[in-house]
Amino acid sequence: MTMTRKDLESIVESGPESIQKFAHLLLQVNEDVLNERLRQNEKWGHQRHDLGTWLMILIEEVGESAQAMQVKKGWGKPTDASNLYEELIHVSAVASAIAEQVLEESRKRK
Numbered sequence: 001m002t003m004t005r006k007d008l009e010s011i012v013e014s015g016p017e018s019i020q021k022f023a024h025l026l027l028q029v030n031e032d033v034l035n036e037r038l039r040q041n042e043k044w045g046h047q048r049h050d051l052g053t054w055l056m057i058l059i060e061e062v063g064e065s066a067q068a069m070q071v072k073k074g075w076g077k078p079t080d081a082s083n084l085y086e087e088l089i090h091v092s093a094v095a096s097a098i099a100e101q102v103l104e105e106s107r108k109r110k
């Protein structure tokens with residue numbers, strides 16, 4: 001069974017408090033990833049890259065996430081990547097963009 005957004009919203013409204021908290025987090029994170037994807041599309045247009053280029057972009061975001069984690073520990077060099085949540089959203093959004101291309105290409109082959 002696939003859970004839909006409507007299912008999740010129903011759980012948020014009627015489920016136990018522990019489930020409501022989880023569902024709220026899941027919805028918020030995924031909404032933020034979607035908003036980041038839309039921001040990327042507005043900034044860069046419809047991006048299509050070879051997988052090596054995508055991997056470089058993804059690893060850059062993973063690196064920024066690691067830098068933000070280092071900031072929390074007082075480690076590392078000065079960096080703009082201080083917001084861990086934001087950097088993890090970037091990682092997820094780039095992974096989503098790659099997945100979108102992979103899905104698009106697999107559908108073209110059918």
Ligand SMILES: [Mg+2]
Nearest residue numbers: 061064087090
């Ligand atoms: Mg970033």
